[in-house]
């Protein structure tokens with residue numbers, strides 16, 4: 001059985017992330033969405049909140065599960081029998097993503113596949129969504145409705 005990991009911070013999960021997870025789930029038998037916990041202290045959502053949101057959003061795909069991870073991604077892959085790392089690739093990501101893919105392969109031999117981000121989400125990132133929402137912009141188009149509402153509520157409570 002081919003098992004892939006879709007790793008990320010998912011703070012918050014966007015339509016772009018979900019598109020990559022869905023496309024990965026179509027080409028491998030099992031997908032583990034791995035929510036990183038080595039994050040900046042000013043994350044909008046806690047790791048557990050991000051897992052809960054992703055679990056709800058990924059419930060429509062029977063071969064996708066969501067887990068927390070900490071430490072090195074390659075160690076998570078080894079411990080969970082992961083064959084391949086699957087990442088969405090925007091134009092601006094290429095240099096850093098290539099470097100991480102090569103480092104991960106050097107560390108344990110685990111390989112990475114890149115899926116080009118769907119054009120409609122090519123400019124969307126969690127960090128830009130947080131910035132736009134913090135400055136009062138409308139982010140409803142970039143996130144599932146429930147997560148957009150939670151994002152705006154969290155930012156409003158922070159700014160209160």
Ligand code: PNS
Nearest residue numbers: 007008009010036071072073100103104
């Ligand atoms: O959504 P992000 O923030 O781009 O996700 C980055 C993530 C969590 C996938 C990346 O930072 C990662 O793999 N972190 C785990 C630590 C690790 O393995 N570092 C070495 C990378 S070569």
